Amino acid sequence: MSKKAAKKGFTAGLGQLTIPLVAIAILVIFNLIRDPSFFSIEIKHNIDGNSVLAGNLITVINGASELAILAMGMTLVTAACGGQDISVGAAAAIAGSVFVKVLKSGASINAGTVILAFLLACIVAMIFGAFNGTLVAVFNIQPMIATLILYTCGRSIAYWINGGATPTVDSGIVKAIGGFIPGVPIPTPVIIVVVMAIIFKLLFHFTSLELLTQSVGINGSAARLNGINPTFIKLLSFIILGVCVSVAGCIGVGRLGLINHETLLLDVEMDTILAVAIGGNNLGGGKFKILGSIIGAYVIQTLTITLYAMNVSSTDVKAYKAIVIILLVVIGSPVVKKKFEKFMAGRASKKAASEAKGA
Amino acid sequence: MQEESLLQMRHIMKRFPGVLALNNVDFTLRKGEIHALMGENGAGKSTLIKILTGVYQMDGGEIKVEGENVTIRSPQDAQKGGISTVYQEITLCPNLTVAENMFIGRDEKLWVRNKEREKKADEILTSLGIPARARQQLGDCSLAVQQMVAIARAVDMKCKVLILDEPTSSLDDKEVNMLFDLMRDLKSKGVGIIFVTHFLEQVYAVCDRITVLRNGELVGEYLVEDLPQVQLVAKMIGKELDELSSMGEGVEKKTVNNEVFYEAKGLSSSDALSFDFSIRKGEVNGFTGLLGSGRSESVRAIFGADKVNSGEVKVNGQQVKITKPIDAMKHGIGYLAEDRKRDGIIADLSVRENIILALQVLNGVFKPISRSEQEAFADEYIKALNIKTASRETPIGSLSGGNQQKVILARWLLTHPDYLILDEPTRGIDVGTKLEIQKLVLKLAEEGVSVTFISSEVEEMLRTCSRLIVMRDRHIVGELKGADLNQAQVMKTIAGGESGHE
Amino acid sequence: MKKRFNVLLLAAILVLSFALSACSSSSSDNKSTEATKGTEATKSTEAPKPADKLIKVGVVNNPPSESGYREANVKDMEAVFSKDNGYELKTAYSLKNDEQLQAAQGFITDGVEYLLISAAETTGWDEVLKKAKEAGIKVYLFDRMIDVSEDLYEAAVVSDMAKEGDTAVQWLLDQKLDEYNVIHIQGAMGSDAQIGRTGALDKQFESGKMNKVVQQTATWDEAEAKKIVETVINSGKDFNVIYAENDGMAKGAVAALDEAGIKHGVGEKVIVMGFDCNKWALRELLAQKWNYDGQCSPFQAQIISDIIQGKKTVTDKKIINEEKGFDAKTLTQADIDTYGLGE
Secondary structure (H helix, E strand, O other): OHHHHHHHHHHHHHHHHHHHHHHHHHHHHHHHHHOOOOOOOEEEEOOOOOEEEEOHHHHHHHHOHHHHHHHHHHHHHHHHHOOOOOOHHHHHHHHHHHHHHHHHHOOOOOHHHHHHHHHHHHHHHHHHHHHHHHHHHOOOOOHHHHHHHHHHHHHHHHHHHHOOOOOEOOOHHHHHHHOOOOOOOOOHHHHHHHHHHHHHHHHHHHOOHHHHHHHHHHOHHHHHHOOOOHHHHHHHHHHHHHHHHHHHHHHHHHHHOEOOOOOOOOOHHHHHHHHHHHOOOOOOOOOOOHHHHHHHHHHHHHHHHHHHHOOOOHHHHHHHHHHHHHHHHHHOOHHHHHHHHHHHHHHHHHHHHHHHHHO | OOOOEEEEEEEEEEEEOOEEEEEEEEEEEEOOOEEEEEOOOOOOHHHHHHHHOOOOOOOEEEEEEOOEEEOOOOHHHHHHOOEEEEOOOOOOOOOOEHHHHHHOOOOOOOOOOHHHHHHHHHHHHHHHOOOOOOOOEHHHOOHHHHHHHHHHHHHHOOOOEEEEEOOOOOOOHHHHHHHHHHHHHHHHOOOEEEEEOOOHHHHHHHOOEEEEEEOOEEEEEEEHHHOOHHHHHHHHHOOOOHHHHOOOOOOOOOOOOOOEEEEEEEEEEOOOOOEEEEEEOOOEEEEEOOOOOOHHHHHHHHHOOOOEEEEEEEEOOEEEOOOOHHHHHHOOEEEEOOOHHHHHOOOOOEHHHHHHHHHHHHHOOOOOOOHHHHHHHHHHHHHHOOOOOOOOOOEHHHOOHHHHHHHHHHHHHHOOOOEEEEEOOOOOOOHHHHHHHHHHHHHHHHOOOEEEEEOOOHHHHHHHOOEEEEEEOOEEEEEEEHHHOOHHHHHHHHHOOOOOOO | OHHHHHHHHHHHHHHHHHHHHHHHHHHHHHHHHHHHHHHHHHHHHOOOOHHHOOEEEEEEEOOHHHOHHHHHHHHHHHHHOOOOOOEEEEEEEOOOHHHHHHHHHHHHHHOOOEEEEOOOOOOOOHHHHHHHHHOOOEEEEEEOOOOOOHHHOOEEEEOOHHHHHHHHHHHHHHOOOOOOEEEEEEOOOOOHHHHHHHHHHHHHHHHOOOEEEEEEEOOOOHHHHHHHHHHHHHHOOOOOEEEEOOHHHHHHHHHHHHHHOOOEOOOOOEEEEEEOOEHHHHHHHHOOOOOEEEOOOOOOHHHHHHHHOOOOOOOOOEEEOOOOEEEOOOOOHHHHHHHOEOO
16 A cells, blocks of 8 residues: 555656656757767776766766756745745855855865865855845745845955956865866766755755745745744745855866856856756745756756757857747646646546447 | 516526535626625625626526626626626726726727817716716825726716625725715616625615525525614524534533633734633633624634734643744644635645644654654544545645645644634535534544634534634624523624614 | 834845945945045145146046956056056946946046046947047047047057957967867857957968867856867867967866866967966966967056156057967066966
């Protein structure tokens, strides 16, 4: 009985993940037809002599790391508040700037200073998250409007922190964060995504946050009458997103060893929201699946890399991306879903009827 | 008789998911009559009006205007059929002139002659005795006049049936009288008026007939002079529910312990005026009164659902502070909210999640109930309360109203409360489930749980409660016990001293 | 009541946050106004020395937060037109043309002697410049041209982006490689810098002297540049030149090379070219990891100062600022200190 129920639960979960999974499958098949070696993985020796994995598949998985991490936090905010944070890119620039600033203010860069710098970046990002969260949770401002403020001024704030256009950090440790840890062939950002995913999994396992967040997102009024503090839950979701933002920002810095407040994770907020949407999560809040958003992030990245590989000019890439994303979002919309269900139900009943006739 | 009938609605049916909103309702409006449509919230009067104005489509029945069948698919259809509505809120444009408001959206021609239009508007206004001029800005007129302009617009659109939906709720006495004069004037011109209001006195001041709905069913149509105010109240809150009256006789409900569980002095909230209240262990009491009398607001204050302003609260003799729901829950109080959809269910979540929600919140964020425990709890209560659901993982939103209510009940029962407040637990659910819930209340009381039970159906409360607190105009106006617990006494207390229509 | 309080608080927060966002420009404004205040103060205390009158200069510029280029440009202006050099400097920074126009108007009313402008847009300046001329104020344009008749300004010290591109491409041709397989990473399409830097290379692609492996815009984004190069590497196409239209994108490209273990720099397989001459980029050159860095010079202040002080005469009103291009083989630490942008 319980096994059957568990299986039912699994298939119910698959319902939400169907579209992103199908999307990624189509992209993979398309690429394999186009170029059978597209996903071949090879081992290369990088400049430091490490053996590392390389190939388009690695580029996709690696490149989507920041997006995937941001999408995890964004899913939570979306679920609790029924809206999205559009300041994640700007906030990541701030976090990255703090990270670099702390690193550069010390005499030398070692593991200790990197951890300290990361923690400080985290705290700053959480404070900005709390600022957004307060506007949303306490003052009931639409999340997109509330976060518009930080979206507008965030990169200027990052500029002051930098005190210059593009400070660079030259450190093996920072490089390892955005690249490879010596002796490990898997890109570090990918490892960080896995770690973050596990942290979220544990968070939901050892706390009832998932249930509380969903309750607040679906019916805040009822949640309040069940003793939940919706304000706190919403605020918390923004603070957790702040942590994700700082992790993404630090990876971004690590990739190139420099912080450019204007271009670090530029336009990532829209991709993040799309990842959440493609993942089958309701942008109006409520039930959510973080795994869906992560897959959504990889869908977007696969799409981008595919287009690059096809030599589509990067100015056109955005247009093509938009077309595919419109398709995905429309297919996943409740209207189409309902129509589809009706169609399937109609077919099933017709089939049943004809079978009955046959019998 | 048949000739003078203007509008006939026959056997109107309307189904919403889980609820039969209108069941075989008839309604007749005659020429030159003001007809009050009465009923408590959820009785079906707004559904009936929305069908008539084309907002909803009926599932069955027929509508005749002047003896001819009409189909109303949209508000435009209704207007073409001569049915106009004036709503509680003004739906005109305050920054346009009176004349523009009267003709806007009606001129088929692009070319509009302002002068002509204003002249015509002035004529209509004068003929109806409305104190407004065509060139005046609508926003400069008083609310009553604005309402009258809306009516003038409707009248000029050759309306035969005029629906006034709570038109008087924002008007003062003088303005109400102005409006009534206009209504009588229209009546003499042969217009049929459907008047929806919560003010009983106004019904008796201006109406000719009254149709009462309850629970989506027609209670009856009466001439005003045949139906005194007390009887109207009785019809609205339902004393004719005879099939239920046999139940409950066998159950001894007066087993009241002497220990006071909860006591409040001078409790008030943002929505409730200051009141005193106490309940004993194992007692079932009720708050009664018409809609808007403050009964829900008072129990919400007990639970801390609205912002609590003042009051001294004791639980088990200990002074405590209850300012938000979680405080109340920690002191063993549970609250089943009046509006199940808005304040009760978490629609997209499964039955299981809805059942364990309150207990989970009470346990705290860091002590999640394990999946297997959740399933065990859910199964236990699905069985105990006989909840009809495909599985425990079915979203609660797809259950029928009665089963949703049972899930919410299960949610609170799972927290093993000492005191359970049930606000309209039986509204909009079928008779069988109503019975089950009433039985459950009595069983809980026997186990020593204090229960406050609120229902629009007085019969139900009489069957379950050993004490009734009667409210009117947000004040407690009486407390009925023992021998006083009968229909007549309740009606009398609710209707108050000014029920001089008898 | 409570609602009103909330609204007030919200308003306060909004104002605060906008004030914060506006600070990037106002902080530098404050500095400059403080500087002027300072000079006024000294003027009043040292009133008996009118002969040493400072030359009043008003500068209308884009805000330093715009780019590293602008930051260097603003710093250069402030350094050259300092009190020590005999100037009283007033500055106004904005990305918006109408705000710039207002500021210029203000400077005219203030009675500056020289008005220096780097306009946000090329149009709309006629009126103001005519007023300046009537008031006897001499106008200099720097960095960017404006669409007005030549007699409304004294001189325009500008960069020639096309020349900058030509210089870089000429350097590349001088390397005399057997084959040129170029990855061309462009800046934001349509910007002056992109058009100038792309044009020179496009000519080579057309003539067939160089092969275009890929030509894509990364819109000045380092990470995007890295992705583009990664994709090329993954596709297995051969290349030996990376021509990135700014330093950041060159750095992104190099990161992709490093990850794939492809050697680059002086004497290695892949030639790396960047633009802007950030100090950190020049240091890469010095370390022989990059090959070339071109610059669109942000240093126009000295030329204008020389003209004002009569040390230089204007023959052609359009003065093309000298553009630098650095070869890793000849670059010195002194060059980095003098010409490098940033820190």
